Amino acid sequence: MTWSSALRKAARDGLTIERTKLTPVVAARGALGVAIVVGVTLWLGTPALAVSSAFGAFSAGLVTFQRSWRPRPVLALAVASGLAVSTFLGYLAAFDPVVFGTLLTVWTLLAGMAWAVGPVSGLVATQTIAVMLVTVTLPTSVMGALHHAGLIAVGGLVQAALIVLLPVRPWGVQRDALADALAAEADYARRLRHDPQALFDPQPLMDAREAAELTPRQARSRPRQLGGPRGVAERLRPVLAALADPVLGAPAEGPERDRARDLLGAAATVLDAVARAIRWGKPVKLPEEATAVLTVPATGPVLHGAARRSALRLMALLGDAVDATDEPVRRTSARGGHEHRHLLRPSVPRLVPVALRALRREARWSSPVGRHAVRVAAVVLTGYAAGTALPWGHAYWAPMTSVMVMRPDFGQTYSRGVARFAGTVVGVAVAGALMAFTHPGPWVCAGLAVLCVGLMYLLMRTGYSVTSACIAAYVVFLLGIAGEGWSQTIEARVALTLLGGLLAMAAYALFPTWETPRLRDRLADWLTANGHYALAVLGAFARPEERKQRRVREALLDARAARTAWEEMAGRALTEPVRHRGLSRSSERAAEAALATLGRATMLMEAHLPDREAEPSKGAAAFAAALEAALPAAAEAVRDRRALDWTAPHEALAAWRADEGEEGVAVRGSELLLDALDELATSLSPGPGGRNRAARRP
16 A cells, blocks of 8 residues: 555544444443532632643543443543552652653653553553643642642542442443344354355454453352353354354255254344343343244254254254343352352452563564554654744643554554544634633533533544544633633644644654564464364364363464454554565455365364264374474465465375265365365465465375
8 A cells, every 4th residue: 555545544534433322321421520520629629720630530531431341440440540640740750841851751651561451551551641741731839749649539539439329231341242242143143044154253252252251259240141141152153154054064955954044044033132131131032933943843854964963052052042141140159059150350450460471572672562652752752842842832732642643553543643633623613712702711611621521422432533523622621711712722732733643643654563564474373373273173083082172262262362363463454555565465365264264164173073982083183183293384384475385284184084984074174174274375375476386285
């Protein structure tokens, strides 16, 4: 993609306004927290204190809208603590520009590294930089600094208290995540009726798994409907695919295919009913038509072989999903009893060593997060120096804009920069015009600021340009509380916002972190993870008596994580103005399809894992050994742009087929698996066009 194309795409993305589900009650609760803090401070204190205290409630409310499975009060308290500390340290260093510049650089560097822990941590750290820049402009003493820091912390405490006192759909995000996963599987079942090769996006299942991770305290109060259906949903996906597949399931045409379509349609209906029950906390209501289909018919078309096994397993799993949603989950009490297993999430203190390991892992020059931290620290210091030198005042607006728009990837940084400037122009124009024509007093300005906050919380997910407009108007009214002139506010705000956005964009152009050259590395990681998943499944056929479901499960999770990492990197690479280096767009799409097919073939075999009493398969053991030996060399070949060689796995499969025939599920699944590997080799071959001279089947 050329620079002109990349800039046009970034501008379109930044100015796009999306239709999304609004949460007015939650937005009103967040705005109420800001109103309480600003109103009480303005009543009992001064306008300057009201402006300072508003940042704590505003930022604490903002972070509670981010996608996180942590309890919202914990997020509000965490951001309030960070804001209070950064404010106090900023006040202590504000007496000297050199000392403050040093503190600002170090703090920004550490805040940039916080993206290694996660996006919510990165956002919280970004907020602390903004507040450090803003609040130190208000003159005060050391005791006054403690007072300001305390007021900011109180803002977070108020938001946390409101979340506890005025709960809105407790466990709502967890319910939605699990319901979305079940609804995605229902949609998958419907698509399989007409397209047996339909692909499934595992992201909803991954989100449901993350949402199911609980601390011991949360596990004691989790609603019963969130206790069991997720595990059933995980086991349903391969069964649905195995039933629909014409190779390992029902024939492509005929009465058995019609029966399979009916079962898939009924499964979709049941899964939708379970999803609705979980989302709204109600009993499951099943249509009689679906219940009638999900019984073994006395007459009519009957499935045979592997398709019959898949159908019976599908009926059992759907029954388990309904039972797990309707029946209470027994829990461990102080006197003992049955404990429903759950995924443990570490408490906040236990996250400290996890965060430190993440920071050490990203503290290197080649890391995108590490380079982002260096980039944002340099930009913030430059922006603060430039804003101070300019005659408009409000020197913090330029670096604050930079830190709010900068992200570790090119696309988000540029699109957010465009959106920030456009939204700021609209916001300050509307708010400035209102200030010019009405000349509101401090209390009216406070009310208008709270209104802007409520609109921002309500429309936050529609687009960053809308959010920026609300924030810009909020700042104008907030400064109106302290008596700032509206005309100066508009001039300085627009100019310094433009300066901060241009600095952020220039920094990424001069010191980039491109994802495109790393695509082959991520593709090799996905190949390795998929290969280990296949080896885990083949190992169950080779040694049924040693079958370890946990090993298969962990390998599947690793494969999903590798696929997600690839998709995220490939999506970011699409927005970069970088010519491809060894991997064209057509080769990238073909390789992605081949690895997705590889994962699907393995999943089909997983649906038919043998019992522990089954006979071991020597052919499966030999094929697994050949594949295991070929995987490391194949991954290196992907990275080094060499041809892939699957000769040994092909020879092992040929010997296996000669010994056991072609009727076994494992043999037929392995053929599909090896076909996908051949397609991968074809897509990445170094010949003309990037799609020939591959090592093909002998």
